[in-house]
Amino acid sequence: GAGVSQSPRYKVTKRGQDVALRCDPISGHVSLYWYRQALGQGPEFLTYFNYEAQQDKSGLPNDRFSAERPEGSISTLTIQRTEQRDSAMYRCASSLPRPGSTDTQYFGPGTRLTVL
Amino acid sequence: SQQGEEDPQALSIQEGENATMNCSYKTSINNLQWYRQNSGRGLVHLILIRSNEREKHSGRLRVTLDTSKKSSSLLITASRAADTASYFCATPNSGGSNYKLTFGKGTLLTVNP
Numbered sequence: 001g002a003g004v005s006q007s008p009r010y011k012v013t014k015r016g017q018d019v020a021l022r023c024d025p026i027s028g029h030v031s032l033y034w035y036r037q038a039l040g041q042g043p044e045f046l047t048y049f050n051y052e053a054q055q056d057k058s059g060l061p062n063d064r065f066s067a068e069r070p071e072g073s074i075s076t077l078t079i080q081r082t083e084q085r086d087s088a089m090y091r092c093a094s095s096l097p098r099p100g101s102t103d104t105q106y107f108g109p110g111t112r113l114t115v116l
Numbered sequence: 117s118q119q120g121e122e123d124p125q126a127l128s129i130q131e132g133e134n135a136t137m138n139c140s141y142k143t144s145i146n147n148l149q150w151y152r153q154n155s156g157r158g159l160v161h162l163i164l165i166r167s168n169e170r171e172k173h174s175g176r177l178r179v180t181l182d183t184s185k186k187s188s189s190l191l192i193t194a195s196r197a198a199d200t201a202s203y204f205c206a207t208p209n210s211g212g213s214n215y216k217l218t219f220g221k222g223t224l225l226t227v228n229p
Contacts (some may be wrong), residue, residue, distance in 0.1 A: 004158070031215065042204050042219025043159070056216065091159065095215075104149075106216060107159035 002026070004108035006092050012114045013082055021077045021111045025094030032075050033105060034067055037089040049075060050097075082115045089113075122205055122223040130228050135192045137223040139205030142184075146214070148181055148188050153202045153222070162190075162203075195227045 005024045013019050025032050027105035030051050036059075045059040051072040060066070064082075069075040079086055089112050093105040123138045139148070150162045165172045165181045167187065171177045178191040192199055202222040208214040 031219075033215065035217075040221065042206070042221050043217075045216045045218070048215055059216075093159075097215075101189045104164065105215075106161065107151075109158040 002044050004092055004094050005104055005107040006090075008111060009109060010112045010114075012116065014116050015082060015084060017082055018078065018080045019082055019113065021090050021113070023075045023077070023092030023094075023108060025073065025075070025092070026096075026106055029094035029096045029106075030072070031092040031095045031097050031105075033071060033095075034075070034077050035091045035093065035107075037091055037110070039088075043091055046077070067090075079113075082113075084115050087113055087115045122203065122220045124223060125221070126224045126226070128226040128228065131195060131197055132197055133227075135199070135227070137190045137194050137203050137225070139188045139190070141188075141205070141207050142186065143207075145207045147185075147208065148179075149208075149217070150177075150179060150188075150190050151204045151206060151219075153204065155201075159204070176206055181211045192193055192225075195225075197229045198225050199222055199225060199226045201225060 008023045030100050032049040034046040037043040047067050048056040049069045064080045067077045089110045091107055093107045093112045095105045121140050127153045129135050147164055147166045151159045152162055153159050163174045165179050176193045181188045188216045202224050204219045206217040206219045209216040213228050
């Protein structure tokens, strides 16, 4: 079946603009995660949803970053007033949690954000 | 902060050779996972090994886990050019936030044809 999809794949924006990054998880997956990956580094956790509830946003760097998943499926990560340091690959993942186990997170292709 | 650290940072081998990558971590874990990242593609989950397992196989992949040394290794046998990628180890946080994966910086593997 279809995997996790993200759009756009590439986004170039000017400093100060707002951007919205979209994630469409695997159908039926109730858990959704956002990570950010700088060049030469591993992904770093941003936030986590269980259905539509944002359970953990401890990784969001500041209040310019927000995420929502209003219907428990598609999620949007929004960055307001972008800064050059926001440039990175933003990755979304989803999983189908089972009681008592750590489930495999399936990652999308990512959105490469460049802030000029 | 990074939980896992892969070693070496980069590895270049010839097709057909075996490739070994290592991962060290700092805190107690209940499992450790390996991911592969190809150029232009997403992260692909390769294998998960639980803390009560010492070795696990999947095709040409062999993963070991030594919880006393807080280390894991990923062995790729009979490598192919298509194995060229970055390989990351990842560990979930302990306690109630085990969904939060912490990744290392990765090992860049180049398999030369």
